[in-house]
Amino acid sequence: MESNKLNTLLNRRTIRKYSNKSIEKETLEQILQAGVRASNCGNMQIYSIIVTQEQSRKEQLCKLHFNQPMVKNAPVVITVCADVNRFHKFCEQRNAPKSYDNFLWLNVATIDATICTQAMANAAEELGIGICYIGTVNYQAKEIAELLNLPKGVVPVTTLTLGYPDENPPLTERLPLEAVVHYETYQDYSEERIEELYQEFEQLPQIKKYIEEAKQENLAQVFTNVRYKKQDAEYFSEKYMSFLKEQEMI
Amino acid sequence: MESNKLNTLLNRRTIRKYSNKSIEKETLEQILQAGVRASNCGNMQIYSIIVTQEQSRKEQLCKLHFNQPMVKNAPVVITVCADVNRFHKFCEQRNAPKSYDNFLWLNVATIDATICTQAMANAAEELGIGICYIGTVNYQAKEIAELLNLPKGVVPVTTLTLGYPDENPPLTERLPLEAVVHYETYQDYSEERIEELYQEFEQLPQIKKYIEEAKQENLAQVFTNVRYKKQDAEYFSEKYMSFLKEQEMI
Numbered sequence: 295m296e297s298n299k300l301n302t303l304l305n306r307r308t309i310r311k312y313s314n315k316s317i318e319k320e321t322l323e324q325i326l327q328a329g330v331r332a333s334n335c336g337n338m339q340i341y342s343i344i345v346t347q348e349q350s351r352k353e354q355l356c357k358l359h360f361n362q363p364m365v366k367n368a369p370v371v372i373t374v375c376a377d378v379n380r381f382h383k384f385c386e387q388r389n390a391p392k393s394y395d396n397f398l399w400l401n402v403a404t405i406d407a408t409i410c411t412q413a414m415a416n417a418a419e420e421l422g423i424g425i426c427y428i429g430t431v432n433y434q435a436k437e438i439a440e441l442l443n444l445p446k447g448v449v450p451v452t453t454l455t456l457g458y459p460d461e462n463p464p465l466t467e468r469l470p471l472e473a474v475v476h477y478e479t480y481q482d483y484s485e486e487r488i489e490e491l492y493q494e495f496e497q498l499p500q501i502k503k504y505i506e507e508a509k510q511e512n513l514a515q516v517f518t519n520v521r522y523k524k525q526d527a528e529y530f531s532e533k534y535m536s537f538l539k540e541q542e543m544i
Numbered sequence: 545m546e547s548n549k550l551n552t553l554l555n556r557r558t559i560r561k562y563s564n565k566s567i568e569k570e571t572l573e574q575i576l577q578a579g580v581r582a583s584n585c586g587n588m589q590i591y592s593i594i595v596t597q598e599q600s601r602k603e604q605l606c607k608l609h610f611n612q613p614m615v616k617n618a619p620v621v622i623t624v625c626a627d628v629n630r631f632h633k634f635c636e637q638r639n640a641p642k643s644y645d646n647f648l649w650l651n652v653a654t655i656d657a658t659i660c661t662q663a664m665a666n667a668a669e670e671l672g673i674g675i676c677y678i679g680t681v682n683y684q685a686k687e688i689a690e691l692l693n694l695p696k697g698v699v700p701v702t703t704l705t706l707g708y709p710d711e712n713p714p715l716t717e718r719l720p721l722e723a724v725v726h727y728e729t730y731q732d733y734s735e736e737r738i739e740e741l742y743q744e745f746e747q748l749p750q751i752k753k754y755i756e757e758a759k760q761e762n763l764a765q766v767f768t769n770v771r772y773k774k775q776d777a778e779y780f781s782e783k784y785m786s787f788l789k790e791q792e793m794i
Contacts, residue, residue, distance in 0.1 A: 299670045303578040303663060326725055328553040330718050332662065333677045336771060337716060343725045351728060380723070383738050390764035393774035397781035401682055404651070405658050405702060409677075412582065412662035413553060420549045427583045427659075432651055443729040452655060466587060468580050473630070475576055475593045478601060479693040480625075488633050514640035521586060524643035531647035531794075544781075 302419050307465060309424020312457025316369045321421060325456070328417030329374075329410040340394065341407040341451075342377040343414075344442050345370060351441070358437045359430045359453070368455035373431065373438065374411045376403030378543065379447030395447075400543045407451040418456050428453040433530045436537040446542045467498055552669050557715060559674020562707025566619045571671060575706070578667030579624075579660040590644065591657040591701075592627040593664075594692050595620060601691070608687045609680045609703070618705035623681065623688065624661045626653030628793065629697030645697075650793045657701040668706050678703040683780045686787040696792045717748055 317325075326343060334341070346352055347370055355373075356366035365371055378394040385392055393399075415425045431438060431453040438450045473491040483491070495501065496513055508516045518524065538544045576593060584591070596602055597620055605623075606615035615621055628644040635642055643649075665675045681688060681703040688700045723741040733741070745751065746763055758766045768774065788794045 300574055300578055300667050303667050303670070304574070304581055306581060308583055323721065324550055324554070326721055328550055330721060330724060331554055331556060333558055333665070333675075335677075335679050336767065337718070338767065339719055339724055341724065342730065344730060345725060345727050348728055377724075380733055380738070383733050383735075384742055385764040385768055387735060387738055388762045388764035390762070390768040391774055393768045393772060393777055396774075396777050397785055398682060398777045399781075401654070401784065402679065404654060405682075408655050408658035409662045409665075412659045413666065415583070415659075416663065416666045417550050417553050420553070425583075427585075429585050429652065432648065432655075441729075442726075443732075445730065445732050448730065468587070469589055471573065471576055471580060474580060474589055474591065474627075475595060476692075477595050478598055479691075480592065480594060480695065480698065482693075482695050483630055483633050485633075485637060488630070488637055492634055512638045512640070514635040514638035517586065517588065518635055518640040518643045522643060524641055524646075527643055527646050527648045531649075534651065535647055 303416065305465065306419050307424075307463045308426050309457070309459045309461060309463075310364050310426050311459070311461040312368050312424065313460040315458040317423060317456060317458075322370060325414050325417045325421070325423075329414035332409050332413035334406040334409065335402050338381055340376065340378050340381050340399070340403045341410055342375045342380070342448060343410070344373040344375065346373065354441055355438065358434045358441060359428050362428060362430065364426050364455040365428060365453075368457040370456040372411070372414065372454045372456065373442060373450045374407045374452045374454070375444060375448050375450050376400060376407050376543070377448045378403060379445050382447055395542055395544065397544050400538065404451050411452040411454055415454060422458065423456050424459040426455045428455060432534060435534055436540075439537070439541070444541075449538060449541050449543055467495060469495060553666065555715065556669050557674075557713050558676050559707070559709045559711060559713075560614050560676050561709070561711040562618050562674065563710040565708040567673060567706060567708075571673075572620060575664050575667045575671070575673075579664035582659050582663035584656040584659065585652050588631055590626065590628050590631050590649070590653045591660050592625045592630070592698060593660070594623040594625065596623065604691055605688065608684045608691060609678050612678060612680065614676050614705040615678060618707040620706040622661070622664065622704045622706065623692060623700045624657045624702045624704070625694060625698050625700050626650060626657050626793070627698045628653060629695050632697055645792055645794065647794050650788065654701050661702040661704055665704060672708065673706050674709040676705045678705060682784060685784055686790075689787070689791070694791075699788060699791050699793055717745060719745060
């Protein structure tokens with residue numbers, strides 16, 4: 295019975311191909327409500343949700359997301375932002391000091407925006423709508439903010455594409471639960487333990503194919519030499535940090 | 545029918561009082577699985593989940609969370625961490641460079657840890673278990689990391705208390721959906737718009753009582769003069785930032 299209740303959560307797949315079926319206004323509003331209903335710090339709701347549905351804007355957004363096709367093909371794209379702008383205006387009009395332009399609140403707003411996003415993701419999936427997180431929002435925050443007209447005090451944190459599925463991919467493998475869960479205190483990993491925990495994962499045929507295609511010796515190198523190079527991460531770290539300053543978030 | 549599927553998500557309440565009923569091992573593992581099953585960047589799973597169940601450790605943790613009683617009274621406390629330690633070890637053992645010690649990856653790991661947390665929160669609530677986010681984890685990251693034995697490369701991001709409800713609070717008010725949702729582009733708020741959007745909220749009897757108890761003129765001042773003072777936020781920002789450096793996250 296219990297596993298039945300968690301059916302959606304335990305069997306979800308990220309969906310990257312969407313059918314032509316559009317998401318009805320009422321359904322979309324329910325998804326948005328589920329996001330807003332989730333927990334947030336002090337009930338201040340220091341986030342905003344930007345909904346993109348116009349085809350031309352989805353295409354512009356798609357370019358900014360390094361042309362990932364989900365962004366232009368999904369009927370709905372949602373960009374969730376950390377937003378202290380609204381709250382600061384509320385404070386200013388009530389003779390209360392602007393207090394949220396620092397790293398603590400950026401971090402809290404990032405977490406709250408993400409809680410809201412994931413509640414929407416779960417709601418969508420409960421309704422049979424597929425979702426995909428688009429991580430490039432963190433690389434391209436500045437350009438996306440310009441396209442979406444974000445004022446100072448607002449930065450994009452997550453992007454979600456939503457649409458009815460036009461694919462049925464297999465369940466993605468994860469590390470065994472014991473690799474990421476620690477009871478009571480963190481048990482640091484010995485060399486042997488790392489080997490044990492990653493062994494099965496590395497032996498999967500799809501992972502072996504992935505390594506071969508990337509012309510690397512192993513999965514770790516696919517990440518660090520091909521997909522997520524250190525110099526790129528350092529470049530995007532600086533870019534994001536200076537954008538946060540420009541937006542007066544920190 | 546659709547609203548029925550979203551019943552839990554749309555009608556959830558944060559639960560701060562828990563009954564004596566413990567959470568069974570199998571149920572807890574299902575909740576953890578739901579967290580792991582949620583989306584994460586590149587399937588690298590750069591997070592860890594620390595489960596606290598021992599009473600003495602919950603009491604120590606409770607002190608670090610400024611004595612919020614939920615932390616010692618809940619049968620299960622979960623601290624979700626951004627974790628590049630495991631992945632770095634995996635990389636080192638495969639002749640791949642350590643690439644994740646920068647702000648971009650801290651941000652991604654923070655987001656992924658939060659996605660995982662919120663999927664667990666939703667799973668718990670589907671099973672009739674109440675949850676409460678404990679935001680003080682961001683203020684006390686350093687002390688909590690010490691208690692939980694977190695090595696370099698690991699920082700706590702979210703804390704969730706879980707237990708069967710022993711209270712049935714009313715649904716918390718939120719701003720109207722139109723206050724946080726923007727279609728196509730961000731519509732910045734005029735003075736009049738802020739007044740409109742916050743009016744109903746500020747007039748709620750429980751909010752009026754809250755303002756009176758805090759001896760402030762309005763809700764904004766309760767936040768900025770009492771609950772979340774600017775100088776405190778600046779102190780905790782610096783504290784968190786220097787802990788992140790200490791942990792070699794940035």
